[in-house]
Amino acid sequence: MQFDFFPSRTLTLYLAKLFATRILAVLIMLVLVLQVLDLLGESGDILAYHGNGQAQLMYYVTLRVPQLISRFLPYSVLLATIITLMTLNQNSEVISMRAAGLSAHQVLAPLLLTSLVISGLSFVFNERVVTRSFATLDAWQAVKYGPVPKDTGLRTNVYLADGRDILYAAQASGPGNTMTLTNVTFYVRDANGAILSETRAPTATYANPGWRLVKPRHFDVADTTSTKPISDLVAPGITPDKVRMTSIDSDGQNIFELSRSIEAMRAAGRRTSELEAAWWHKISGPLAALLMPLLGAVAAFGLARSGQLLIRAVIGMALGFAYFVLDNAALAMGNFGGYPPLVAAWAPFVLFLLVGETVLVRTEE
Template sequence: MQLDFMPSRTMTLYMAKMFALRIVAVLLMLVIVLMMLDLLGESGKILEFPGNGQAQLLTYAGLRFPQLVSRFLPYSVLLATIITLMTLNQNSEVIAMKASGLSAHQVLAPLFMVAAVTSLVTFGFNERVVTRATATLKAWQAVDYGKIPGESEVRPNVWLKDGDNIMFAKAVFGEGTAMRMQDVNWYQRDPSGMVTRIVSAKTATFANPGWKLEDAESFDVQSAQSKKLATPVILGKGVMPVQVLISKTDADAESLFRLSRSISAIREAGYRTSELDAKWWHKLSGPLSALLMPLLGAVAGFGLARSGTLFVRAVIGMALGFAYFVVDNAALAMGNFGGYPPFLAAWAPFFLFLLIGETVLIRTEE
């Protein structure tokens, strides 16, 4: 039996089912509680917009729910690991499994199997659901919970520098030469920085160079007079589409494929992309944190279940798990401002705690 990584089929299904049910139960408990607290904080802002009501609150909950699931699923796997192993230990089931010839790694094998499936599901869920919900929610928050934008790939509230002048768009849609702006204001400034003229338009399209503003209106600050421009006007010749990517590329709201395209465009323009590179790698390493949790929480499943020893082991398992999340966030922050190379910032915490977890398990149980 020592040559088989998995225990018997019956034992594997028994432990896998127990572990999976506890993951779902813990995740639902965390998400429901956090959703209620989040709604208490945001409901006032949502209902403040005229016409918003219960439907908009449900819409917000539907957009926020995937974010909470994605963020707290690894914590749920950690807590479910500790609860499952403590239960097995208290019922002397771990002792029975080890007495039958199973090693500590074989006892944990069904948990690793469920955690691996969880990691794959998390990656797909992040790519297909979370990124779209995040993009829609941020665009909706940019209009103060007014009308939800019809397109999901929207960059809200974009400020761009055009030499001494400033260009602002309430929303930017599309990419490259097909990019277009909505609710555009172009602020002409004198050398001292004072605004002398404001040109406003509902839409603007890229004219290469510059942006063509349709049905524009010009307001002269000094005379306080406005006039309608009879023909389209081209302004912002110093503003290029890549500047929008640089200022408004949000890794949390973009899929892995789309983020790759944004990084390539920014890199081709000669700008630094280390922050986005680190987040690109973290889209791969982040979901794998669920695979690490059974190993870090494994210390709770062994040892004597008396005299408070089991409780101490559970605390150690929780401490290891939460330490991983702290180090992971710190490394990602270091990678964002260039302190660590992007690959190292995303993967170093995973491999570090993989070694720590293996060392603790081997030294204490193997």
Template sequence: MQLDFFPSRTLTLYLAKMFVVRILAVLVMLVLVLMALDLLSATGRILTPEGNGQAEILKYVGLRIPMLISRFLPYSVLLATLITLVTLNQNSEVVAMKAAGLSAHQVLAPLLLTAAVVAVISFAFNERVVTRANATLKAWEAVEYGPIPEDSGIRSNVYLSDGNNILTAATLVGRGENIRLENVTWYERAPGGIIRQQVEAKSATYAGPGWRLENPERFDVGSAETQKLDELVVAEELTPEQIDLQSVDPDGQSFWELAETIDAFEAIGMRTSELRAKWWHRLSGPLSALLMPLLGSVAAFGLARSGQLFVRAIIGMALGFAYFVVDNAALAMGSFGGYPPFLAAWAPFFLFLLVGETVLIRTEE
């Protein structure tokens, strides 16, 4: 019986159903509260363009909710784990299961199985819904919640490098030679990184080679003089193909599209640490739901009347939130090149998997 992790079909369904109901309840509560708080700050900007109204607010809600679900689903699994296990402990159901011969791992097995199903659903939801919502929302924000151009290539906050110089744009529309940059700033820098000239323009188009700035205003740092020009061509070595790659938004691409982008970056010798870390995290992120029953399991055991149940629940919550802190820190380090991308994405998962197993075995098994 000790090697059979699901000795009772009835018990497995009972625990899985209880767990799923609590996950959904916590997730709905978190999303509603966070969506309401988000609308308090975003509604004014959404209604600023002429003609925007309730339909645009509902559109914003429809785009933001998938992102909130994706981000807070692991938190919901953690909180649902604690609520489920504390309830079972208080009702002496854990004592009854252990008296029937079930080990701690057998008690948690239905929750782990449910969490694994949630992880698979989360991955599919991220790929099919969240990436598209992310791309659409960023495009809408780039035009300040106005009409989105029919060209789906619109991107915002573009940062491009041309050797030692930098070209930035608030928005980018189109692809290839039809690219148009809006609210452009060109920084001409000396070899040491010191800015020599700063040029601002409302738009820029491809001049073949280079990028033609329309009615630019040039500021010379050395002489502190400002000069208005009819046009100016800059970044002659920056091609449309390079811009298409440099302006990629990994959050708006699916798992397979991001893999193709990474291959394209590597083919031209560009740095891919940040993209590869996010690519690996597309797998390890949803799997974090699988850790939550294990990290929160400390709340399941120990007699409720001993007075330590609340302390155990706090410990479980602390372990769960510690994972999210370490995971975000490791991902940031991987993006900056401090950790190898694979290690940045997977090290927190395996570290806390070992921590959860160690705590469970040493205290309960």
């Protein structure tokens, strides 16, 4: 049996079932509590729109629950790991398994297998359900919980660079080459980034190439004079496709849609490191569940009557929460360009995999 990764079939099924039921119980408890708190905070805004009532509150819950499940499933696996292993330790079941010749890795093998299955289910759930939930809820919140209009390609607070110059629009709406910009300002800058002049207009339409300003007014910074510009065409290097790519929500796109968005932005010469980190994290994020049995394994070994079981449980919990903190910090650094996308998404996972394995090996020795 020493050469088998899993213990006997009966013991594997027993541990896997025990672990899975505790994950489900902890997840339901966390989601219920957090959903109630979240609904208390949002119900005022939902009911503030005339005509909204109980149906809209329940609709919000159906959109929010998948997001809570996705976010707190790894926490549930961590807490379930500690609860399961503490219970096995207190009942001397771990000692019995070790006395039967099982190694620490064999004791944890059913838990790791269960976590791997949960990681796979979490990935599918995120891609099929959670992304749609994010996209729908964002669109609903954008209209203050009112009726959601059909997609008009609306973008707000658009900033785009045309060489040194900057084009700003408060809103951009309309499909394809019929796109219209509202409250437009075009900034002309020098090599040092200082603004030489600005041209304002209430609207602008795409002239292919460039944008035609309607009733523009030109202001020269050096002369502090306001005049009508010689030409009403600006920003020839900016197209409607570039405007549409200014707002890409990685949470609202599945991994295939996000891949296409990244390729489109890269072809347009836009920075894609933030989206690439999010793409990799769509894979590494669900795999966080696989780490939790390793990080919480410290609660399984050692004598329960030694009085250190609580301390071991706290250490396991601290290791798990340290992973989540470092994972969020690495993603933030990746968004700012401090880490390459691959490192930002995978470095915390690899680091804590090694930490968990080291703790387990030391425990076994």
